[in-house]
Structures are given as C-alpha cells and as structure tokens.
Amino acid sequence: MAGELTSAAVAMLLESPRTFDLFSRELEQDEALLRRGLHPPLLVWWEHAERPAVVWGWQLLQRLAALDIVAVPVSLVNDDAAEALELAIRAEGRPGRFGWDELSAVAACMRELGLEDNDPKLSALLFGRPASVLREVRRYEELPPPLQRLVASGAVDLKSAERATGVPEAVLERFGAGAEQLSFSRRREMLAMLYEFCVVGRRETEAVLALLDEVFAAPDPLSALRAHRYPRLRELERQFEAFCECYASGSGVELSAPAKFEGSAFGVQFQFESAPQLARRIRCLQAIERNCDELFRLL
Amino acid sequence: MSCFDYYRERFQRFYAEQAVAEHPVVARVAERLAVEGPVIVEGREEVPAADRNEGTLVAAAARGRVVNRCPGSHGHICCNYLTIDLYAGCTLGCSYCIMQSYRNYAPMVVHVDTAPIISAVQAVAAANPGRRIRVGTGQIGDSLQLDPLFELSRELVEAFADEPAVELELKTKTDFVDHLLGIPNVGRAIIAFSLNPPQIAASEEPDTAGLEARLAAAARSIEAGYRVAFHFDPIIRVGAWREWYGAVVDRLRRVPAERVAWVSLGTVRFTSALRETIPPRAYMFDEFIVSRDGKMRYLQRERVELYRYLRARLEEALGPVPVYLCMESPAVWRRVFSDSRSAPAGSLLAPLALPAGL
Numbered sequence: 001m002a003g004e005l006t007s008a009a010v011a012m013l014l015e016s017p018r019t020f021d022l023f024s025r026e027l028e029q030d031e032a033l034l035r036r037g038l039h040p041p042l043l044v045w046w047e048h049a050e051r052p053a054v055v056w057g058w059q060l061l062q063r064l065a066a067l068d069i070v071a072v073p074v075s076l077v078n079d080d081a082a083e084a085l086e087l088a089i090r091a092e093g094r095p096g097r098f099g100w101d102e103l104s105a106v107a108a109c110m111r112e113l114g115l116e117d118n119d120p121k122l123s124a125l126l127f128g129r130p131a132s133v134l135r136e137v138r139r140y141e142e143l144p145p146p147l148q149r150l151v152a153s154g155a156v157d158l159k160s161a162e163r164a165t166g167v168p169e170a171v172l173e174r175f176g177a178g179a180e181q182l183s184f185s186r187r188r189e190m191l192a193m194l195y196e197f198c199v200v201g202r203r204e205t206e207a208v209l210a211l212l213d214e215v216f217a218a219p220d221p222l223s224a225l226r227a228h229r230y231p232r233l234r235e236l237e238r239q240f241e242a243f244c245e246c247y248a249s250g251s252g253v254e255l256s257a258p259a260k261f262e263g264s265a266f267g268v269q270f271q272f273e274s275a276p277q278l279a280r281r282i283r284c285l286q287a288i289e290r291n292c293d294e295l296f297r298l299l
Numbered sequence: 300m301s302c303f304d305y306y307r308e309r310f311q312r313f314y315a316e317q318a319v320a321e322h323p324v325v326a327r328v329a330e331r332l333a334v335e336g337p338v339i340v341e342g343r344e345e346v347p348a349a350d351r352n353e354g355t356l357v358a359a360a361a362r363g364r365v366v367n368r369c370p371g372s373h374g375h376i377c378c379n380y381l382t383i384d385l386y387a388g389c390t391l392g393c394s395y396c397i398m399q400s401y402r403n404y405a406p407m408v409v410h411v412d413t414a415p416i417i418s419a420v421q422a423v424a425a426a427n428p429g430r431r432i433r434v435g436t437g438q439i440g441d442s443l444q445l446d447p448l449f450e451l452s453r454e455l456v457e458a459f460a461d462e463p464a465v466e467l468e469l470k471t472k473t474d475f476v477d478h479l480l481g482i483p484n485v486g487r488a489i490i491a492f493s494l495n496p497p498q499i500a501a502s503e504e505p506d507t508a509g510l511e512a513r514l515a516a517a518a519r520s521i522e523a524g525y526r527v528a529f530h531f532d533p534i535i536r537v538g539a540w541r542e543w544y545g546a547v548v549d550r551l552r553r554v555p556a557e558r559v560a561w562v563s564l565g566t567v568r569f570t571s572a573l574r575e576t577i578p579p580r581a582y583m584f585d586e587f588i589v590s591r592d593g594k595m596r597y598l599q600r601e602r603v604e605l606y607r608y609l610r611a612r613l614e615e616a617l618g619p620v621p622v623y624l625c626m627e628s629p630a631v632w633r634r635v636f637s638d639s640r641s642a643p644a645g646s647l648l649a650p651l652a653l654p655a656g657l
Contacts, residue, residue: 163575201584230586233598260588262599264630299599299630 005041008074010065013042013054019112020045020055020088022105023098027059034067041073043091045084055084056091081113082122089125096128100140100152107137146172150191155179160188166199167191171208178216186222193229236261236298243294251284252277261298302447302475303331309390311354313337314346314406318360324411325358328448332356343408353390355406356445365410366419368653369438372626374591378563380433381423381653383416385409385451386440391472394503394580395533398439400573407440413451417458424464426654432462437470437491444471447478460486466560468528472507474516480523489560490520491528496543499535503580514550521558532565532625534605535582536597541608548612556617564609565625566602568594591628599631606635 029039042057054061055077064072077084089106092098098106103126110117110133117134126133139158140151146169147161155176156164164172171194179187197203197211211228218224227234240257248255256267268285272278288295315325315337329337340346343357361384371377388407389398410416424432436442436452446452452469456479459465463486469479470491479490492513500507508516517527529551537543551559567582574595577583587595596602610622624632 166579196584200579200581202581232586232601233588236598236600260598262588262590262596262628262630264633297600299603299634 004076006074006076007071008042008044008052010061010070010072013044013052013061013072013074014065016044016051017053018058019053019109020085021058022088022109023056023059023092023102025059025092025094025099025102027063029060029063031067034063035069037073039064040091041075043077043084043087044074045077045081056088082115082119085109085113085115086119086122086125089122095125098126100137100148103133103137104141107134110134144169144172146176150176156184156187156191160191164191164195167194168198168205168208170205171198171212174209174212178212178221182221190222190225193225196229233260240295240298243291247287247291248284251280253281253284253288255288257295257298264299266292266295306331306445306448307333309354310334310356310407312350313356313358314340314343314350315358316343316360317341319358319411322358322411324449324451327450328356328358331448343404343406346406350406352405353388353407357406357408358411359408360412361410361415364419365416366423366434366653372592372594375626375628376624376632378433378623378625380435381420382438383420383434383436383455384439385413385416385436385455386442386445386449389440389444391441391444391507392505393472393507394577395535395567395569395573397569397573399576400570402439407445409445409449409451411449411451413454413458417455420459420465420467421462422654423652424462426652427464430464432465433468434465435468435470435491437468441473442469442471443473443475443490447475450478452479453482456482456485456488459488460484462486468560470528470530472504472513474508474512476516476520479525480519482523485524487526489526489528490517491530491560492517493530493532494547495531495533495535496547498539498543499537503535503582510547510550514554517554521555526558526560527554528560528562530563530565530625531609532563533567534564534609535567536585536601536605537582540605544609545612548609548616551613552616554617556620559617559620561621561623562613562617563623563625564606565627566597566605568596568626570594592626594626599628602627602631603634606631610635 033039039060040057042061043055045053045055061072077087079087085106106126117132120130123129123131123133127136136158139162140148143151143161143165147164150156150172151158151161175191175194179190182190194208197208198205211225215221215224215228244255252272253268253270256269258265268288270281272281310332311334313329313332313334313336317339319325320337320339325337337358343359346355346357365383367382367384369377369380369382386407386409388402388404389396390407420432420434436455442452446469455467459467461484466487466489468489468491470493472493476490494510494513495504497510500510520527531544534540534544569577570593574583586598588598590596597605606624613620613622624635
C-alpha cells in the first residue's frame with residue numbers, strides 16, 4: 001500500500017535491482033544515530049517487480065549494511081515508474097544541485113524504464129528550470145572526456161564547454177589543472193580564448209601548451225592570455241600607459257582613453273586644494289597638450 | 300553553364316503562395332525551372348518541413364512595409380539608404396554573411412508583385428521633394444542572383460526610369476546582368492558589385508562570380524547605360540591586404556569615373572550570434588573589439604588605416620568619386636574624411652521622411 005511504513009531485510013534489499021541507484025552524494029549521518037535507527041526510511045518500489053526495488057536510499061542502505069544492521073524501515077511506493085523516479089529525486093532534497101554523473105544516471109534510468117522526457121516537474125527538480133532531461137544529458141555526454149570533467153567539477157558551464165569542442169585534450173587537461181585558481185567567469189573567458197588559439201587560429205598544440213605554462217605562471221593568467229590574444233590592443237594600452245607615466249605621473253592629473261581605443265575623446269580629471277597644486281596640474285596639462293599627437297595616433 | 304542551368308541544378312522545388320499563384324511571373328518561373336508546379340500554399344509557413352531548405356524557391360506576396368530604412372547600426376553613421384525586400388535569402392554561401400545569424404527560414408523567398416513596391420518608392424519620392432532617394436534590393440538577398448529567372452528588377456528599372464530623384468541600386472556578387480542590358484531607358488539605375496580580392500573571394504565567397512567576371516559585367520552595364528557602384532564590404536584584413544585590395548582598385552582604372560555612382564567601404568564586422576555561426580576561419584583570429592552597437596570590429600586605428608589607404612587608392616584610380624563608409628562611427632568618419640574631398644554631401648545623410656502606410 002502506497003506510503004505504508006514497514007520493515008525489510010537489508011540483505012534482501014541489497015540484492016534488489018539497481019535501477020534507481022542514481023545518486024552519489026556522500027551520506028553524512030552520524031554512525032551512532034544510524035545504529036539507533038535515526039534516519040529516514042528507504043523508499044521501496046514493490047509494484048511491478050518480483051523483488052522490491054530500492055527507489056531511494058542506496059547510500060544509506062550500504063552504510064547500514066556496513067554497520068551489520070539487518071533490518072531497515074522502508075516506505076512502500078506503489079506509483080508508476082515515472083512517479084517513483086520523481087519521488088527518488090524529491091527524496092534527495094537538492095533541486096537544481098545534482099552532479100552530471102547523477103544526471104547521466106537519471107537519464108539512463110529513464111531510458112531503461114521507457115519514460116517520456118516531457119515532465120516539467122522532473123526537469124525543475126533536476127535542473128531548477130524547464131529543460132529536456134535526455135537532451136541536456138546527451139549534450140553533456142557528447143563532450144570529450146576532459147570537457148566532461150570540467151563541467152562535472154563545476155569549473156565551466158555546459159554551454160562554454162560545448163563552445164570549446166575541438167580544443168585538443170592535452171590543452172584542456174592543462175587548462176583544467178591551472179584554472180582552479182581562477183573565478184568562474186575568468187575560466188570561461190580563458191576557455192573561449194583557448195578555442196580561438198587552437199581551432200580558429202590553428203596554433204600547434206605544443207605552442208598552446210607552452211603558452212598556458214607561461215600564463216599560469218603569471219600573477220594574472222587571464223590578462224597574460226589576453227595580451228597574447230590581442231597583442232596590438234595590448235601595445236596601444238602599453239603606449240598609453242607610457243604616455244601617462246611620462247607626462248602625468250605624480251601630477252595628480254588622471255588621464256583616460258576611450259574604451260578599447262574606440263572613439264575620439266580622451267579625458268582628464270583632477271582636483272586641487274592649493275594654488276601650487278593647481279599650478280602643478282596645469283603644467284601637466286600643458287605637457288599633455290604639447291604632446292597630444294602621440295595620444296591621437298592611438299585612435 | 301548558363302544561369303538557367305544553374306537554377307535548375309540549384310532549385311528542385313517551387314512553391315507559390317495563393318495570393319500570387321496567378322501572377323504571370325510564377326508561371327514563367329515554373330516553366331524556366333522545368334519543375335512540376337508550382338505547389339500552391341496558403342502561406343510560406345505551409346511549405347512542408349522536408350522542403351524548407353535551400354533547394355526550394357517560394358514566390359510570395361510581400362508582408363508589412365515594402366520599403367524600409369536600412370537598419371543602420373546604433374551609434375554609427377547611416378548612409379540613409381532605403382531597402383526593398385524583393386529577394387529574401389541567398390545561396391552564394393559567403394562565410395561572413397550576417398543573414399546566417401538571423402534568418403530562420405531556409406527557402407529563398409521572392410516577392411513577385413512589384414506594384415506595391417513601385418508605388419511606395421514613388422510615395423517616398425513625393426514626400427521628399429528635392430532629395431535623392433537611394434533605394435536598393437540587396438539588403439537581405441543578392442539583387443541579381445535570381446533575377447534572370449524572375450526578371451523583377453526590370454520592372455523596377457522601367458518604373459523608376461522617369462523618376463529623376465530615385466536611384467535604384469541593384470547590388471550583386473554575381474555577373475547576372477545581361478537580362479537587364481536591353482532596357483532602353485534605365486534612368487538613374489545603378490548596378491553595384493561587391494568586390495574583394497580574388498584570394499579572399501575564393502575562400503570566403505564560394506559560389507559568387509569571380510572578380511574578372513564581375514568587372515566584365517560592370518563594363519557591360521555601363522555600356523548599356525547604367526551607372527555602377529562598388530562595395531568593398533566586408534574588407535578583410537589579411538597580411539597582404541594592401542597589395543590585394545590595391546590590385547583590385549587598380550582594376551577599376553578602366554572604369555569611366557563619371558559612370559561610378561559611389562563606392563562604399565566597410566570592414567568585416569559581426570554580432571556575437573554571427574560569430575558563433577561562422578565556422579572557424581583564419582580571418583576570425585584577428586583582434587576584434589566590441590563597438591558601441593555591440594558588433595565586433597577591428598581596432599579603430601586599424602579600420603582608419605584600411606579606409607584611408609583604400610580611399611587614397613580609389614582617388615588615384617577614379618578621381619573624386621563619392622566614397623562612404625558603411626556602418627562606421629563618427630570618430631572613424633572624421634579621421635577618414637577630415638579633408639572632405641570625396642565624402643558624400645551632408646544632405647545625403649539626412650534622414651528621409653517615410654510616409655505612413657507604405
């Protein structure tokens with residue numbers, strides 16, 4: 001009877017089909033509590049199988065078996081397969097926070113049970129948004145292994161990984177090892193640039209690996225990679241910095257260039273609190289005026 | 300291969316919307332294509348999914364406004380061009396084509412009824428007395444790729460022949476001009492050719508006519524009374540760009556300058572959506588920055604360098620023909636045209652009034 005709470009032998013349950021053995025999160029329950037039976041009941045599907053199938057609680061079951069506990073409370077599930085799967089996912093209690101290995105297992109389970117991929121409740125529970133479970137998992141499974149690992153570890157998102165398809169595995173491995181120190185958005189930008197180096201620019205793998213070694217040794221790897229990807233823009237920035245250093249350094253005048261040197265106007269900004277300070281700023285501005293052709297050549 | 304053999308090889312299916320099923324152009328095209336049909340559908344959406352591909356032609360009625368402003372680009376100077384969507388879609392396969400990123404209907408659609416278009420352009424001319432009306436059919440398709448088959452440009456050329464303000468521009472990467480050469484009065488019609496060095500065209504414009512063929516077509520067009528225009532767009536910055544583009548400009552020395560209506564220059568640019576659509580190409584591994592309109596362009600300094608070079612070479616080759624920049628920022632215009640020797644007159648760039656209900 002659905003929802004009925006009863007007891008089942010651990011040994012028997014361990015022999016049951018593993019159709020719903022989907023989740024890999026480590027169980028954190030305290031051993032002493034487990035020995036006292038202070039844990040949730042397992043969900044067991046008894047309807048259409050000769051033997052009962054554990055729908056949820058495989059991790060718990062294995063912990064209990066390891067503690068030599070012989071019987072366990074179970075809640076019976078008599079719903080159809082789709083609802084059993086939904087219950088299993090609900091019982092995990094972490095909507096939108098499943099790993100890709102778990103999502104792959106759910107997709108395999110759906111295929112095995114012949115479940116349709118059109119249940120918005122299921123996708124909301126799994127992804128926290130409407131999506132086709134099987135299609136999303138297929139996108140993940142079609143990635144080459146190093147990109148799968150990056151996605152599974154949460155280092156990059158699925159879409160960014162798909163865009164990086166074609167980047168040699170050696171480059172991805174090196175990137176994965178070095179990119180841990182970067183923020184998510186920086187990893188994403190860096191991966192996109194690696195795609196450009198390897199696939200669009202057709203740089204040799206060895207050259208890109210050497211480049212990665214160099215940029216990961218730099219204090220700011222993303223900026224270092226950008227300087228390689230955009231050398232002429234970097235040179236404009238360098239010339240502008242040199243101009244500022246030469247004519248404005250220490251003057252209290254802040255000179256700014258249009259973003260990416262796209263536009264026509266430079267900016268100056270300063271404050272002063274005494275006549276000598278103002279005189280110093282004005283001398284700086286006069287030096288800028290005398291040499292401003294150097295600036296306009298940057299645009 | 301004649302262009303009709305090309306069409307028969309290229310297009311296997313011909314549909315017509317009910318609204319234009321009896322239009323004489325439809326029967327003529329079916330006969331020329333030697334296909335069964337046309338298959339009549341209520342609307343283009345009813346073309347079966349299996350036939351929604353580049354092997355299908357759809358004769359259709361125009362929807363909505365038939366004359367529009369060129370969408371231009373936010374924060375960039377627009378040349379005040381008007382567009383007519385006569386041919387929608389293109390199968391020339393240029394790698395940089397912006398239509399790849401926004402067109403979601405694969406068959407080529409041809410708006411066969413030119414009468415509302417002609418009326419609309421005439422209304423624009425009447426609403427803007429004393430102004431030049433530059434209008435073209437090459438915005439969302441090649442003006443002439445299908446024109447020998449449908450012969451719609453002839454109707455426009457003839458209709459505007461006595462409109463002194465209307466400059467109809469037929470813009471193409473083909474050399475399909477011969478069907479237009481026998482029109483006795485072409486008025487101010489212009490046949491325009493996109494130009495790129497053969498080395499770039501060979502890799503990025505696979506199904507277009509070669510440079511020699513386009514220039515030969517330009518010569519025939521001039522002989523038949525047309526003015527011509529040239530569009531260096533997109534200019535692609537390859538290592539030898541000076542030599543390659545310079546050599547193309549040198550070929551224009553043979554063109555009588557007084558028959559050149561204008562030349563436009565535009566460097567390669569793309570939206571982020573197009574960037575994801577374009578298969579990996581060597582030219583994409585250049586330094587692009589995001590401009591004010593969100594499109595990726597070369598660094599401003601490099602664009603200015605390209606434009607100045609080409610403008611100077613054009614002036615050497617053709618004299619002071621009008622040269623304008625397509626979708627460029629005011630800062631770039633100022634740097635390229637600081638002496639204003641060949642920039643179009645300012646009045647040309649003032650917006651035209653479009654009457655309501657076109």
